[in-house]
Structure formats: structure tokens, C-alpha cells
Amino acid sequence: MDSLILIVVSTLIFMPYMIYQYCHKGNRENNNYVQLHQAEAGTTKSIFKRKNDLMQLKYVNVEGINMDKNLTYFIVKNQCMKLKGIADGDIIGVKMFDGNFSLSSTKGEILLIYLDDEYFKGFKIREQGDLTLDGMAYETFHYKNGKQTKSSKPHSIESIKGVVVEVHGREYVSSW
Structure with a gap:
């Protein structure tokens, strides 16, 4: 018993x-869940002096999104590109650089950048600025409190991995 x-x-x-x-x-x-990397839209420096690692994949519901097999998709974290039409939780399609695709000199493109430094490891998105005088890097920007903020240092051409070509707005994302 x-x-x-x-x-x-x-x-x-x-x-x-x-x-x-x-x-x-x-x-x-x-329900069409896929694993996506996050792309940080906000600042990448930690106030706690610890490294922020965004390389962990997140499950994201992509129902209703026609995903182009020629693009790589990311989910956006933070609001610092909202003025450019990209908000927290949006899914972005990125045309990655390869032998057939290169960066244009057009200012204002939204770039996907890979960063691995003392504060941050992962992908981030920034607005493209001017090419530096030495021709080896681009100035980049994000928007903090509605104002354009220049990145602390230019990003080398090698660290720029692609250009955002699609934005899929999400009202609610259950992956967070």
C-alpha cells in the first residue's frame, strides 16, 4: 500500500x-521555431566588467516569415536601432559577405559586425558611417535615447560580416 x-x-x-x-x-x-543568434543593437560595454557572450542560440518562432535561403537570420536585442526601423525582438535577414558580395560605400547601411573583445563576444548591428582615413575601417553609429551615438572605435572591414536587407517586426517574441 x-x-x-x-x-x-x-x-x-x-x-x-x-x-x-x-x-x-x-x-x-x-510552430516553425528555429535557432537564431542574437544581434546586439545597444551598447556592448558592460558596467560590471564582465564579458557579455551572445553566441548562445535562441529558439525563435518564425511563423509567417518567408526565410530566404541566401540570407542569414538574427534576432535583435535592445532598442538602439529603433529610429532605423529595427526594434528589440525583430528578426533581421543579413546578406553575408562572400566572394560575390562586398560592402558598398553607402553611408547609412545597417551592418552586421562580429566582435570579440574584453567586454563582448557576438554579433551587433550598427549604422555605417565614413571610411577611416587609412581605408581599413568604418565609423559606425547606434541610437541611444533617440540620439545618434558614435561607436567608441571604428570597426575594421574584416569584422563586418554582412548588411541587413530584411527586417521582420515582431510584436511579441517568446524566446527571451
């Missing part, structure tokens, strides 16, 4: 969790 009571109590305790896990997994498979 004690064994039966133990089994019933265990079932009552663990069954809701098992049902939740089963349903959660099913939703990811059935």
Missing part, C-alpha cells in the same frame, strides 16, 4: 512538469 501511495504522489508531483516539457517541445517543432 505504501508503494502505491508513493507512486501516486510522485506522479502528481512530476506529471505536470513532464506534460509541460512535452508540450513545449511540440510547440517548437510544430
Whole structure:
């Protein structure tokens, strides 16, 4: 009898969790969930002197988005590109640089940059500025409190990985 009571109590305790896990997994498979990297739109320096690592993939529901196989998709973190039409939780399509695609000299493009320094590891997006005098890097900008803010240092051409060509607005993203 004690064994039966133990089994019933265990079932009552663990069954809701098992049902939740089963349903959660099913939703990811059935509702077009994919794993995407995050692209930081805000500042990348930490006030706590610890490195912010955004290389972990996030599950994101892309239902209703026709994903182009020639683009790489990211989910945006933070609001510092909102004035450029890119907000927190938006999904962006990026044309990555390869042998057939190179960076134009047009100011105002939204660039995808890979950064791995003492404060940050991952992708970020910035507005393209002028080429530096030595021709090896671009000035870049983001928008802090509605004002254009210059990045602390220019980004080398090698660190620029692509250009944002699609923005899919999301009212609510369940991946956070």
C-alpha cells in the first residue's frame, strides 16, 4: 500500500512538469521555431566588467516569415536601432559577405559586425558611417535615447560580416 501511495504522489508531483516539457517541445517543432543568434543593437560595454557572450542560440518562432535561403537570420536585442526601423525582438535577414558580395560605400547601411573583445563576444548591428582615413575601417553609429551615438572605435572591414536587407517586426517574441 505504501508503494502505491508513493507512486501516486510522485506522479502528481512530476506529471505536470513532464506534460509541460512535452508540450513545449511540440510547440517548437510544430510552430516553425528555429535557432537564431542574437544581434546586439545597444551598447556592448558592460558596467560590471564582465564579458557579455551572445553566441548562445535562441529558439525563435518564425511563423509567417518567408526565410530566404541566401540570407542569414538574427534576432535583435535592445532598442538602439529603433529610429532605423529595427526594434528589440525583430528578426533581421543579413546578406553575408562572400566572394560575390562586398560592402558598398553607402553611408547609412545597417551592418552586421562580429566582435570579440574584453567586454563582448557576438554579433551587433550598427549604422555605417565614413571610411577611416587609412581605408581599413568604418565609423559606425547606434541610437541611444533617440540620439545618434558614435561607436567608441571604428570597426575594421574584416569584422563586418554582412548588411541587413530584411527586417521582420515582431510584436511579441517568446524566446527571451
